[in-house]
Amino acid sequence: MDHVPVLLEAAVDALRVRKDGIYIDATYGRGGHSRAILDRLGAAGRLIGLDQDPTAIAHAEQAHRGDERVVMAQRNFSELSSLIHSMGLDHQIDGLLIDLGVSSPQLDDAGRGFSFRTDGPLDMRMNPDTGISAAEWLAHVDQATLTRVIRDFGEERYAGRIARAIIEAQQHSPLVRTQQLAEVIEQAMPPAARNASAIHPATRTFQAIRIALNHELDVLEQVLEDGIDMLAPAGRLVVISFHSLEDRLVKQAIHRAAVPPPASRRSPVAVKFSPQLKKIGKLVRPDDAECARNPRARSSKMRVAEKLPREQAV
Numbered sequence: 001m002d003h004v005p006v007l008l009e010a011a012v013d014a015l016r017v018r019k020d021g022i023y024i025d026a027t028y029g030r031g032g033h034s035r036a037i038l039d040r041l042g043a044a045g046r047l048i049g050l051d052q053d054p055t056a057i058a059h060a061e062q063a064h065r066g067d068e069r070v071v072m073a074q075r076n077f078s079e080l081s082s083l084i085h086s087m088g089l090d091h092q093i094d095g096l097l098i099d100l101g102v103s104s105p106q107l108d109d110a111g112r113g114f115s116f117r118t119d120g121p122l123d124m125r126m127n128p129d130t131g132i133s134a135a136e137w138l139a140h141v142d143q144a145t146l147t148r149v150i151r152d153f154g155e156e157r158y159a160g161r162i163a164r165a166i167i168e169a170q171q172h173s174p175l176v177r178t179q180q181l182a183e184v185i186e187q188a189m190p191p192a193a194r195n196a197s198a199i200h201p202a203t204r205t206f207q208a209i210r211i212a213l214n215h216e217l218d219v220l221e222q223v224l225e226d227g228i229d230m231l232a233p234a235g236r237l238v239v240i241s242f243h244s245l246e247d248r249l250v251k252q253a254i255h256r257a258a259v260p261p262p263a264s265r266r267s268p269v270a271v272k273f274s275p276q277l278k279k280i281g282k283l284v285r286p287d288d289a290e291c292a293r294n295p296r297a298r299s300s301k302m303r304v305a306e307k308l309p310r311e312q313a314v
């Protein structure tokens with residue numbers, strides 16, 4: 001299935017694309033947002049596209065061949081700062097878009113190991129050329145860590161039972177296929193919970209393992225910090241997230257850069273604070289029509305902020 005971009009109009013409107021501006025799509029995927037940005041850019045504009053997945057970059061190179069406005073790089077967005085620095089574009093970025101999570105082609109390709117619906121090797125790496133697979137990770141993780149990952153990143157009520165079942169199953173025979181893992185998770189849940197859930201019983205645990213394996217929250221913190229810094233005055237930061245922990249990191253990063261810290265007992269006198277950002281609008285959610293058209297949009301949340309000129313200290 002092709003990837004249906006989430007909050008497409010709202011996100012690209014929020015970037016306020018200028019014809020000659022320089023924009024970054026840090027999560028190219030299948031280029032839905034990139035295409036809409038390019039439609040609004042003139043001949044002097046530039047789009048820098050990133051994805052850590054080689055298949056996304058291969059798609060991009062094919063789709064934008066001959067378009068001199070486009071530069072593509074297969075990178076983790078945690079390395080965005082060094083890329084932009086090497087291009088001599090520090091503080092010159094007019095808009096940075098980050099659309100988190102996995103794309104539909106990644107989920108649909110059984111060989112990538114993200115899906116509990118179709119059997120495949122238990123991999124789950126967004127960049128299959130680095131790091132370890134989910135199978136290797138599960139072979140070494142201890143029960144306490146696994147419980148914490150499933151509870152915190154999956155917000156799974158039965159994290160303890162599921163982690164115990166995975167560790168026990170692992171001792172019998174290594175978990176190397178997605179369906180093998182999905183079955184262990186399903187069996188670990190109380191039957192009532194298994195049948196009552198509107199989502200597949202393995203959904204939350206698969207999501208949790210994917211987030212841990214790809215260090216998704218750590219790299220998000222990094223790109224938020226670097227991204228705010230690389231923006232030009234009036235440059236826009238637009239982030240679409242799909243998980244409450246991601247959204248919390250986005251909200252906190254924007255707040256830290258926009259609002260002076262309260263005076264505390266340790267430093268009762270307010271220190272000079274130079275806001276780097278101002279918040280733009282409220283949290284944006286997809287409307288019912290978008291959720292009906294594209295169920296993936298249901299959990300999405302978008303936040304927007306704008307870079308301030310340097311001298312706005314308060």
Ligand SMILES: C[S@@+](CC[C@H](N)C(=O)[O-])C[C@H]1O[C@@H](n2cnc3c(N)ncnc32)[C@H](O)[C@@H]1O
Pocket residue numbers: 003004005006026027028029030031032033034050051052053056075076077078099100101102103126219
């Ligand atoms: C939700 S999809 C983006 C879809 C895209 N906006 C579109 O319209 O097609 C997320 C993409 O970001 C990539 N990605 C996720 N985390 C990344 C990271 N840390 N660095 C680079 N790419 C990342 C994934 O490989 C995936 O292709």
